[in-house]
């Protein structure tokens with residue numbers, strides 16, 4: 662289980678996350694919702710060691726992630742797909758996947774797993790990443806992250822800017838991965854997606870998780886969406 666306990670974090674003198682706590686369980690999709698600027702992306706960066714944690718702790722099993730340098734966090738089983746995907750644009754699909762496999766020295770078996778998950782990528786192994794469609798790039802970014810065989814997957818608004826068929830494909834992928842026992846942390850602004858795939862929703866405001874709702878407590882007309890997301 663990923664446990665974030667009372668963290669305070671930010672950029673230089675600017676504190677963004679304040680005494681923030683929540684947990685993400687294996688085999689569950691935990692959605693993070695909140696208005697622009699609530700600190701959702703900063704939370705993901707803090708988990709990855711990309712923003713310094715000033716107090717509190719981030720634990721995954723026996724590992725204290727907040728004490729590790731950023732390059733060590735993926736080695737402990739946390740994979741991250743940031744907003745904007747950050748692919749190696751000039752490299753091919755196959756080469757991007759190979760880079761993902763190298764990080765934790767995963768082999769052919771893992772490569773087959775991610776290509777089975779995204780058959781469209783298997784058809785495009787020699788295509789240069791920058792020439793893929795937006796949806797295909799998102800698939801590749803997720804595939805590359807999954808090459809780590811992570812315990813925890815962080816996805817920052819993976820559906821942003823995608824057409825409906827791609828959005829449903831990403832949803833289905835997240836649900837399939839849940840069955841494998843993965844803990845997924847998903848920053849998501851779309852209420853329909855959250856209602857379909859979230860086991861739990863952490864609502865953020867002002868750099869804190871202000872409310873955690875279980876799936877059974879949420880409906881489309883929930884006042885929580887109005888309160889925390891403004892929809």
Ligand SMILES: Nc1ncnc2c1ncn2[C@@H]1O[C@H](COP(=O)(O)OP(=O)(O)OP(=O)(O)O)[C@@H](O)[C@H]1O
Pocket residue numbers: 672675677695696697698699700701702703704
């Ligand atoms: N590199 C940075 N340096 C200084 N402040 C930053 C930096 N990145 C983000 N911030 C500030 O941190 C706060 C939270 O930003 P963050 O991107 O985490 O919010 P968010 O909830 O992900 O928003 P959005 O929904 O718009 O993506 C904002 O006030 C933002 O201006």
